[in-house]
Amino acid sequence: MISELKGRMLENLTIKIGVTAACDRDYERTRRFFKEIIEKDVNEYCSKINHGVKFEFIIKNNNGTGGQALENLYELKNLGINIIIGHPWSSQCYVSMSYINENNMLLFSSSASSYQLARSDDNFLRLSPDDMAQARVIAEMLRSQGINAIIVLYIDYEWGVKLFNKLVNEFSKYGGVVEKAIPISRPWEANITNCLYEAEASAREAITRYGSKSIAVQLIGAGESALIEIVRQAKDYPTLYDLYWFGSHFAAKNKGFIEEAPEESSHLKIFSPLPTVKESPLYSMLNERYYTLFSEPLDLDMASRYDIAFIIARAILEARTTDVGKLLEVIPEVASKTFGASGWCKLDENGDREASDYEIWGYGYIDGRVDYIKYGLYDGLRGKIFWYTDNPPRLTHQTR
Numbered sequence: 591m592i593s594e595l596k597g598r599m600l601e602n603l604t605i606k607i608g609v610t611a612a613c614d615r616d617y618e619r620t621r622r623f624f625k626e627i628i629e630k631d632v633n634e635y636c637s638k639i640n641h642g643v644k645f646e647f648i649i650k651n652n653n654g655t656g657g658q659a660l661e662n663l664y665e666l667k668n669l670g671i672n673i674i675i676g677h678p679w680s681s682q683c684y685v686s687m688s689y690i691n692e693n694n695m696l697l698f699s700s701s702a703s704s705y706q707l708a709r710s711d712d713n714f715l716r717l718s719p720d721d722m723a724q725a726r727v728i729a730e731m732l733r734s735q736g737i738n739a740i741i742v743l744y745i746d747y748e749w750g751v752k753l754f755n756k757l758v759n760e761f762s763k764y765g766g767v768v769e770k771a772i773p774i775s776r777p778w779e780a781n782i783t784n785c786l787y788e789a790e791a792s793a794r795e796a797i798t799r800y801g802s803k804s805i806a807v808q809l810i811g812a813g814e815s816a817l818i819e820i821v822r823q824a825k826d827y828p829t830l831y832d833l834y835w836f837g838s839h840f841a842a843k844n845k846g847f848i849e850e851a852p853e854e855s856s857h858l859k860i861f862s863p864l865p866t867v868k869e870s871p872l873y874s875m876l877n878e879r880y881y882t883l884f885s886e887p888l889d890l891d892m893a894s895r896y897d898i899a900f901i902i903a904r905a906i907l908e909a910r911t912t913d914v915g916k917l918l919e920v921i922p923e924v925a926s927k928t929f930g931a932s933g934w935c936k937l938d939e940n941g942d943r944e945a946s947d948y949e950i951w952g953y954g955y956i957d958g959r960v961d962y963i964k965y966g967l968y969d970g971l972r973g974k975i976f977w978y979t980d981n982p983p984r985l986t987h988q989t990r
Contacts, residue, residue, distance in 0.1 A: 613652065680702040683707055
């Protein structure tokens with residue numbers, strides 16, 4: 591009798607799940623994606639496995655602010671909804687942490703990537719890799735290109751320092767060394783020239799020991815204008831300008847480099863990692879449907895929202911409860927068995943995506959214009975870089 595009662599606990603129910611969009615533009619595509627694809631697919635899945643359960647997704651707009659993100663959590667809580675897919679932005683998640691923990695709510699983000707959110711034993715999960723995970727990708731990029739020593743120019747604040755330290759640790763595993771670490775601090779204009787002068791002297795000295803093909807310049811920053819200005823002025827420093835440059839993910843597909851330093855960016859390449867989906871039949875099929883709706887390809891963020899919805903639904907059906915405490919126990923196991931539209935969804939000890947693929951982007955000429963070029967791919971499961979043969983990175987520098 592007890593077994594029969596447990597089996598009926600979730601029969602003939604409609605379970606409401608909250609979803610938050612980051613801003614106005616994100617709200618419209620999120621609303622349509624959930625209502626026209628995700629909700630339909632999840633409920634078809636429930637029907638096929640003979641569960642008398644339906645899911646309804648309640649979409650809220652955070653309007654680009656942390657304050658509204660909190661207001662939406664208050665409203666969802668008042669509606670009896672404790673499970674939320676969101677928030678997309680790290681800043682919105684950060685201001686929500688205390689509330690979700692204190693009120694026994696679950697927040698599962700598709701794209702918030704701040705290292706400050708990497709915490710264990712809380713009610714926050716994410717299918718986004720931590721910002722600091724890119725350090726091992728950059729280290730593998732350098733190793734795979736035969737780089738033994740790097741000259742690092744990094745923005746001197748918490749994020750830049752932390753990524754720099756993480757990269758030093760990862761690069762040293764391959765025997766790589768930091769020849770020179772040069773912090774860049776405000777005011778940018780007064781410091782950039784001195785930083786480049788110091789880097790030029792270090793590059794000349796390093797070449798005598800390692801050879802020019804074993805030295806590279808590494809930029810670390812969160813998209814500050816100083817990084818673009820460094821690239822723009824680099825041509826005045828011939829030793830540095832003859833090396834290949836690498837960046838962090840904020841330098842990937844950054845229109846500022848094309849608009850303000852196109853020739854220099856093309857010359858230096860600036861190979862930079864950007865998290866991406868794992869190609870699969872599921873991704874291809876979902877991408878076709880998504881493209882029909884929005885006339886743009888399905889990205890990692892939206893593919894992850896699709897996967898999160900299924901992980902939550904499966905966890906609820908398996909646990910036969912919507913109790914957040916129980917779901918936090920079940921979701922990691924369900925996620926580890928899920929190879930979704932975004933790739934393998936296994937979570938690490940902090941409840942973050944454990945492994946992700948990264949595209950390697952840089953700059954170069956396409957049909958006479960400087961544009962973004964995809965130079966390679968980092969396979970997160972194998973931990974290896976695959977450079978594309980049709981865009982070999984070891985090209986002879988050409989000025990046009």
